[in-house]
Amino acid sequence: MKATVYKSTGSWYVVKDDEGKVYKARIKGKFKIENLTSTNPIAVGDKVEIEMENEGEDSVVIDKIEDRGNYITRQSPHNKNQHHIIASNLDQSLLFATLKDPKTSQGFIDRFLIASEAYHVPAIIVFNKADLYRKKEEEKFEELKSIYEKTGYKITAMSIEKNVGVAEVKLLLKDKVTLLTGHSGVGKSSFINIIFPRFALKTQDVSGWSGKGLHTTTFAEMFDLPFGGKIIDTPGLREFALMDIPKQELSHFFPEMRALINDCQFNNCMHIEEPGCAVKSAVNNGDIAIDRYVSYRNILDTIEEKTW
Ligand SMILES: Nc1nc2c(ncn2[C@@H]2O[C@H](COP(=O)(O)OP(=O)(O)OP(=O)(O)O)[C@@H](O)[C@H]2O)c(=O)[nH]1
Numbered sequence: 459m460k461a462t463v464y465k466s467t468g469s470w471y472v473v474k475d476d477e478g479k480v481y482k483a484r485i486k487g488k489f490k491i492e493n494l495t496s497t498n499p500i501a502v503g504d505k506v507e508i509e510m511e512n513e514g515e516d517s518v519v520i521d522k523i524e525d526r527g528n529y530i531t532r533q534s535p536h537n538k539n540q541h542h543i544i545a546s547n548l549d550q551s552l553l554f555a556t557l558k559d560p561k562t563s564q565g566f567i568d569r570f571l572i573a574s575e576a577y578h579v580p581a582i583i584v585f586n587k588a589d590l591y592r593k594k595e596e597e598k599f600e601e602l603k604s605i606y607e608k609t610g611y612k613i614t615a616m617s618i619e620k621n622v623g624v625a626e627v628k629l630l631l632k633d634k635v636t637l638l639t640g641h642s643g644v645g646k647s648s649f650i651n652i653i654f655p656r657f658a659l660k661t662q663d664v665s666g667w668s669g670k671g672l673h674t675t676t677f678a679e680m681f682d683l684p685f686g687g688k689i690i691d692t693p694g695l696r697e698f699a700l701m702d703i704p705k706q707e708l709s710h711f712f713p714e715m716r717a718l719i720n721d722c723q724f725n726n727c728m729h730i731e732e733p734g735c736a737v738k739s740a741v742n743n744g745d746i747a748i749d750r751y752v753s754y755r756n757i758l759d760t761i762e763e764k765t766w
């Protein structure tokens with residue numbers, strides 16, 4: 459029987475078959491997926507083959523996993539050389555960011571965008587908690603909006619608290635499988651709760667952002683949207699995994715740089731100090747945002763050269 463994974467706790471899973479029937483599932487023996495050192499063999503979104511284990515208890519065993527169309531990973535907190543698959547078979551990912559309580563750094567946003575480019579998952583950025591923004595934050599949002607729109611990304615502001623901009627974000631989800639991600643405390647579960655008021659997913663207490671980076675959601679879980687499509691709530695993230703991108707190729711994941719790489723004098727240009735660099739000229743004349751270039755250089759510094 460075929461089914462889709464809706465929830466993963468690491469030791470057991472919730473799957474739904476094609477008729478919409480829900481089962482509790484486990485995996486038997488070792489699951490080895492080629493070419494990937496991930497800490498979790500099965501992730502939310504995976505298409506699997508199941509076998510009835512106990513009919514009375516609706517429990518099944520997962521014995522096969524179909525190839526993933528795509529997936530997004532984060533770094534394992536225990537070993538930065540290991541991936542943890544957040545979710546698979548995605549149509550798009552929605553990054554919830556905030557400019558206050560907590561503040562999302564631009565470096566984090568850029569890493570998310572690189573991960574989305576690398577895994578071929580279209581990305582949308584939503585700035586939540588707009589009700590908390592004062593002049594300073596509003597100006598920052600406008601600045602970020604102009605940088606990212608110019609690069610081709612969709613970016614919008616929203617306040618779940620005041621129900622502003624929420625309907626527009628909901629519209630983006632129709633008939634798509636969407637991964638909802640972002641730091642802890644940005645309002646991911648609150649957003650799902652306003653789509654499904656009867657759900658009452660656990661969110662951080664009403665005092666709002668505690669500043670402790672406490673994780674309220676502990677496991678990724680997918681929900682069928684009442685208007686078509688699916689959304690995946692995930693635990694807050696500190697960082698995405700960017701492994702396996704060689705230094706040489708990092709700029710290919712910045713669309714505004716990718717567009718210029720054939721114009722650099724050297725075809726292996728890393729856009730640092732090489733002569734005739736089209737990317738640096740674009741930064742100098744304002745066609746590429748300085749902040750994006752700074753992110754590029756910072757991330758470049760974090761990639762360790764592989765020694766073969
Ligand atoms: N002021 C304000 N607070 C909000 C808004 N949206 C959510 N919050 C509050 O932010 C806090 C965190 O929200 P959650 O939905 O638990 O955040 P989360 O992203 O699911 O966090 P994790 O599960 O830890 O990853 C809660 O206290 C919410 O009430 C908003 O638009 N404005």
Ligand SMILES: [Mg+2]
Binds near residue numbers: 647661675691694
């Ligand atoms: Mg949550």
Ligand SMILES: [Zn+2]
Binds near residue numbers: 732
């Ligand atoms: Zn260059």
